[in-house]
Amino acid sequence: MAKGFVYVFSNAALAGLVKIGYSVKVPEARACELQSTSIPGPFVVEYYCLVDDAPTLEASVHDALVAARYRPDREFFRVSVEEAIRTIETLAIDREHSWRRTPPRRTPPVPPIVEIAPVRPSSVECSGCGARYVSATHCPKCRIKLKW
Template identity: 45%
Template structure:
């Protein structure tokens, strides 16, 4: 075997017979965003939801679903013994709905009225705090809240990755192994992203666009610095004015 692969893009029979769609170019938006909405259509593997019912004031049902919270609420509202329909109060993205549901139940175990049921007697604020503590994000949150914990945020659907086709489409000539080149590009991108992240910036990818966004925590920090500097300037000005009289 040669030191370098004679063909950096090894091809199997499946790849030869598979038709790959043209790769859409990425539009880089140079202006750094401070707020962006999470697309309404975006989902992970499922949801952990919080439901209320007017017939049961002060009680909240916390469960999970792999469909959508509204459909689940409608489903259990038609159950026997349910006098009024359930209302979705909160819904949280989840990559592992069953496990995340168990974590929330454990976190709120002292408020659970029956260990065999999913009902909890506590405030909606306490429930929301529990979800924050376990690291789940509510669907009405904005992208800048995600940027507090993630360097790359994408709302795009995954596609079949074929490095040979990808590099050819991007007009990048590779000498050597394509997998090694892709790994090097990822490592280089990670280095650049980490440098950007020092200033609270994360990369958002969606619908063919790439844009940096400032995290929510960093924006709060910048506002704090601005107010502190303004107060300091005001105090300096007041001191000078007092000295003139």
């Protein structure tokens, strides 16, 4: 038995894939080790748990998610972060400690402020004589103020 961390990492450059593995090192240190010039972005630690037998738990999780495995020789799976965490927590009954990243809050987008100008009618009718005008402010016949 090897006490260690079973972790879930994500990477924006590997959309749709998560890495599920184990390490005896702190997961943040393992994520930094995986950063290389061949992957454009850093790995993000989404979840980890500390267990007494990390290699066995990792193998059990990989077996449970075998249908979603990207390649048989890699620890990448086509599952959501939530599904990966759920699988680990279902199988890791004796977790000593676990941690989950809190995703950043997404504030709803603020709609742009658009002032809607009142629509002016193309012409207006004088209430006194019934004549129609396109741009006048007063009826020249009745001297009544036109209501646009």
